[in-house]
Ligand SMILES: [Zn+2]
């Protein structure tokens with residue numbers, strides 16, 4: 001047992017030091033490795049396999065909603081980045097600049113794309129002439145770079161992987177519909193695939209994307225009570241269109257500006273999965289994105305027939321699920337700890353006695369619960385169990401989120417909640433940015449969003465006491 | 479007919495100006511668009527859909543041969559790039575340098591990865607300790623940057639998309655096996671999916687990859703008689719391992735260096751497909767990578783029942799193939815020309831008379847041949863036709879390659895062939911780089927490879943007349 005203990009003991013308990021627990025999990029579950037490039041992570045095979053499952057599901061949803069993938073250049077000339085005033089102000093301070101190509105100094109600096117609005121705008125200005133060319137519904141999968149000062153794997157890094165949707169529409173209404181449609185696609189994906197419940201809402205002016213008319217967000221609550229912005233969609237109105245002169249002739253042959261949107265989700269979703277579902281034994285993966293949904297651990301595997309039976313079960317189960325047999329020469333106990341660390345949803349134990357009894361032991365990663373099932377019809381037992389785990393993770397996460405969502409009516413309450421029981425704070429706001437600034441300065445909490453589902457939790461602004469306009473979700477965030 | 483003509487006439491004939499024909503096709507078939515970033519292309523939706531099909535098939539082959547995907551950083555610190563002498567000499571002259579992050583000047587320049595050997599080596603040096611950790615079989619899909627002076631879409635661009643496999647093994651033999659295994663995976667893919675026959679062989683010392691012990695290549699012949707290096711695999715021996723100190727303890731507890739390989743294919747494959755299969759009507763796509771395998775063009779689509787029948791046929795055919803109905807308000811003739819330009823393998827025409835006769839017209843893109851088939855069992859007719867097209871494209875390409883492969887016994891013959899009937903030249907070589915240099919200088923042809931299938935086409939070196947060592951495929955190349 002010494003070895004198994006070593007693997008488990010190496011993890012800090014999440015209640016002792018959540019940040020350290022997180023770092024331990026990303027390393028021990030073999031999701032990432034550090035590189036000699038500051039703030040850039042290596043996504044290891046297991047971590048990348050999770051990303052591939054996320055990509056595959058999201059990509060299908062994008063295509064089902066009519067989007068096509070394209071690929072834009074990695075570089076943006078400085079002059080192109082500068083075309084939209086708010087956008088450049090937001091991004092210029094945090095981009096990486098290429099100044100030399102080979103031996104030659106460039107006449108104009110190129111930034112490594114922090115996001116590709118400007119490239120898509122240039123593309124649209126060359127490819128949209130008539131109302132017949134609209135809408136344009138594009139997405140791209142790529143990596144982007146933002147020169148962050150402090151970084152954390154998946155949550156904030158110099159380079160990260162993401163998708164960025166960019167669309168152009170004839171009218172403001174169509175752009176707005178797209179913005180909300182994709183927010184709903186994101187929220188559905190997070191709930192049904194990642195098993196993470198989301199609060200959907202609109203960002204305040206202060207928190208919106210550089211260059212956007214309005215930004216919408218899905219916000220989730222981590223185990224430690226901090227919020228994570230998990231995906232955003234932006235309605236740009238015709239601001240970029242005016243800066244880049246993207247016009248089309250309408251049915252009456254009049255020139256009109258297009259209305260644009262963009263929307264993105266990133267590898268930070270993996271950080272959300274870790275911080276929402278994980279526990280002191282490591283990662284806990286929802287089956288839908290688990291590279292291995294069922295690990296078969298043979299017991300006394302040297303005994304005749306055990307490995308054969310394990311292989312047979314794998315063959316039967318992998319018709320519906322991702323299954324691995326761990327027939328390495330490590331002890332079963334070591335294997336148990338290792339696959340728990342990696343968050344494998346179901347462990348199937350099969351040994352000589354089980355074979356004799358025509359049964360197997362199934363162990364759930366989420367609850368630790370063991371059950372003995374007959375080998376006859378084990379396919380159905382496993383499928384049912386995976387479904388139950390997926391469902392339970394969402395319910396647990398929702399219960400945690402709901403029990404860590406508080407109402408504050410004044411700043412004393414607001415501050416006490418943040419200090420004593422961190423979580424989402426629902427509080428009214430007068431709509432004045434001064435109050436938003438003051439709250440941030442005093443508590444470091446920010447307005448996460450103005451949720452679509454508004455409630456009137458009091459009549460006055462939590463900060464200034466003036467008449468309330470909006471109920472806002474507040475919280476400290478990653 | 480005026481409109482259809484305009485679309486077709488806009489293309490230069492390939493026999494008049496092959497380079498211009500190529501440029502016309504990539505634009506008119508909507509594969510790429512130019513951007514304001516010199517030498518970087520925008521891969522449009524149709525072009526990217528081809529790349530997605532290439533990726534999907536290759537990725538499956540990589541996984542079937544035991545490889546896992548990972549993701550390495552976009553940046554390489556200058557000091558890391560410099561660790562392996564030959565490698566840095568090969569790549570340093572053609573990389574893009576990041577010198578500033580945000581407002582700050584970096585203490586050390588970062589290059590945008592031109593290839594990721596150095597990053598994988600650093601990763602391996604941290605992650606390999608024992609023989610139990612071997613082999614490491616990784617791949618990554620990403621974009622890389624090489625600061626090329628002259629660029630052409632897909633064939634040579636500042637930034638391109640690719641996959642790079644990187645593996646580490648216990649012995650030289652295992653690394654060599656991997657190098658040849660992946661070359662075969664590449665060649666099989668090109669023949670069976672892209673319908674392009676390949677010559678497999680080894681590169682000469684002069685042509686091998688910077689830092690490799692040996693480089694293997696698959697070479698294909700374009701319609702204009704130029705060669706295209708279509709994929710390469712490299713055996714690094716333990717050269718990188720020594721530079722990066724990647725060691726493992728073997729079963730006898732002795733320290734050993736690992737042996738490494740790398741292998742890559744890029745978006746230039748799309749260039750190969752264009753230049754091997756294309757014709758004066760535009761692109762011709764092998765069904766296996768055609769985003770639309772069958773386009774249904776309704777004839778007299780305003781007549782009752784036509785669009786309904788087209789939709790019904792789509793529903794039946796899309797169980798096995800990628801099918802689109804073109805119900806736009808363009809004329810059938812315009813649609814014919816457009817889908818020919820985009821290389822759609824099969825056009826299905828269905829009009830009121832066809833419906834009455836319970837038939838449809840099928841038109842092959844590769845031969846232009848028309849056939850009338852019964853709507854009963856049309857699924858089988860279409861599937862058979864797609865199979866026949868895939869097969870015919872490979873046979874045509876092989877026949878073209880074989881009829882444009884020549885034997886030269888002296889430099890007079892060599893030069894005459896290159897001038898009069900460009901293609902592959904099989905000629906003997908003494909093994910001396912001086913001859914290779916002289917041939918390149920005099921003819922601008924290079925040694926494409928020393929094919930695995932050696933023949934003795936003469937006894938003496940085509941250049942110096944000394945005793946011949948190797949038969950070499952020579953050619954001008956992209
Ligand atoms: Zn207020």
Ligand SMILES: [Zn+2]
Nearest residue numbers: 908913939942
């Ligand atoms: Zn010679």
